[in-house]
Amino acid sequence: MRRYLREVWNDILKGENLDLYIIIPTALVIGILNFASSTLSAITLGILAMMAHSLLSNRKATNNVQSSTKELKEATNNVQSSTNDLKAEIINEVKEATNNVQSSTNDLKAEIINFRKAINNGNLEIAQQDILYAELIKWIFQNKTPEKITFIQHSGVLLRDKILAPLMRLNTKIILYQQCDQIWDRLNLGGDTKDRISQIPRELYLRERNNRHDPNNCYNAHLYIKRFYSPASVRAVLVDSDVLIISWYVYSQDEQGRTNIKGSEYPGVMVFKETTEFNILKLILETICKDLDQECLDQPEDYPGSQLIHIYEAKPHPPVNP
The missing domain is CATH 3.30.870.10 (Endonuclease Chain A)
Structure with missing residues (x-):
């Protein structure tokens, strides 16, 4: 009960769901006042209050789903960003390794060429x-x-x-x-x-x-x-x-x-x-x-x-x- 009242109070402070919070107590008060004179009207107001409460619950659930969907989307974006970063890092490391191998190959090739030149020149x-x-x-x-x-x-x-x-x-x-x-x-x-x-x-x-x-x-x-x-x-x-x-x-x-x-x-x-x-x-x-x-x-x-x-x-x- 306290948690429910705390949520109601937080919604009122944020200006959310004010229409429903006005309908529910108003319907209850009117229903109590008119219960003695018109049973049908009281029942009708009670049903309206219950519908307002159900609508409030559904709106809360919808907000929670939207919030979860937003968090899931942000998490998906973070994963995608991390994947892209990892992919870029792997590509850079592969390129660097390839360049190092190419450089070593070129150095070895140059050494072989110099060795052949030295032999051919008599050095x-x-x-x-x-x-x-x-x-x-x-x-x-x-x-x-x-x-x-x-x-x-x-x-x-x-x-x-x-x-x-x-x-x-x-x-x-x-x-x-x-x-x-x-x-x-x-x-x-x-x-x-x-x-x-x-x-x-x-x-x-x-x-x-x-x-x-x-x-x-x-x-x-x-x-x-x-x-x-x-x-x-x-x-x-x-x-x-x-x-x-x-x-x-x-x-x-x-x-x-x-x-x-x-x-x-x-x-x-x-x-x-x-x-x-x-x-x-x-x-x-x-x-x-x-x-x-x-x-x-x-x-x-x-x-x-x-x-x-x-x-x-x-x-x-x-x-x-x-």
């Missing part, structure tokens, strides 16, 4: 290492004398004759990162390569001594041999910031459990500074050299009798337990 070459090193020596003598030539090798014995010998006649600085002999016992390396480590400075010194007084054949370059302890993995040479050759070493074990190492048997890559690959490969080699420097003693020792050969021995390591 990048893949071949057996003896061929690449021979071409490198030829290139060095056809161009300006380099300020520094850096080698990363296992023993370096294959550089001794055809590579280091002619380079020692240039007025340049040569750095040879060389595996120290201590690692041989730890890895149980086979073959006679352990003795090769000492061959490089010894034989170069003998040649230096033999042609020391020959002005047309004397050695001029300073050779700095830096011996490191970690097993060699990269085989490379870097000539200033102009050209490099890079390859790798592979280790294997035979039936007797001895470790064998191969390096020169595999092909290598010669890369010139004009290629897009040069800078990243150069950075890799420079980083490796910095790491190997940490394994060498800080001060070099001059090879006995030589003023051009300087050796940085590897930092000492504990002996291998039998």
Whole structure:
């Protein structure tokens, strides 16, 4: 009853359904006053009051339906708007992903084109290492004398004759990162390569001594041999910031459990500074050299009798337990 009266009061304050609210009480009052004199008139007024009340209820229900319909329409519009936003977002993400794929494809295509151009122009070459090193020596003598030539090798014995010998006649600085002999016992390396480590400075010194007084054949370059302890993995040479050759070493074990190492048997890559690959490969080699420097003693020792050969021995390591 209170809820009904509250709704009536709210309608009166809003100015809604005033006609019905006037008819209902008026009909009731008139019906009561005329009940004694005219029963038919009272019944008629009562029926009119009931019809007015029914009409009021129907109008309320109609308003509620209209309000619900309006809310449903707004909810439908919100869903439609959210659907459109989601659709637009999905379309944008698909377009962005497609553009990224297209961009990556274009970049890869450009890299392949640059790679082919480098090979066709002779700025990048893949071949057996003896061929690449021979071409490198030829290139060095056809161009300006380099300020520094850096080698990363296992023993370096294959550089001794055809590579280091002619380079020692240039007025340049040569750095040879060389595996120290201590690692041989730890890895149980086979073959006679352990003795090769000492061959490089010894034989170069003998040649230096033999042609020391020959002005047309004397050695001029300073050779700095830096011996490191970690097993060699990269085989490379870097000539200033102009050209490099890079390859790798592979280790294997035979039936007797001895470790064998191969390096020169595999092909290598010669890369010139004009290629897009040069800078990243150069950075890799420079980083490796910095790491190997940490394994060498800080001060070099001059090879006995030589003023051009300087050796940085590897930092000492504990002996291998039998």
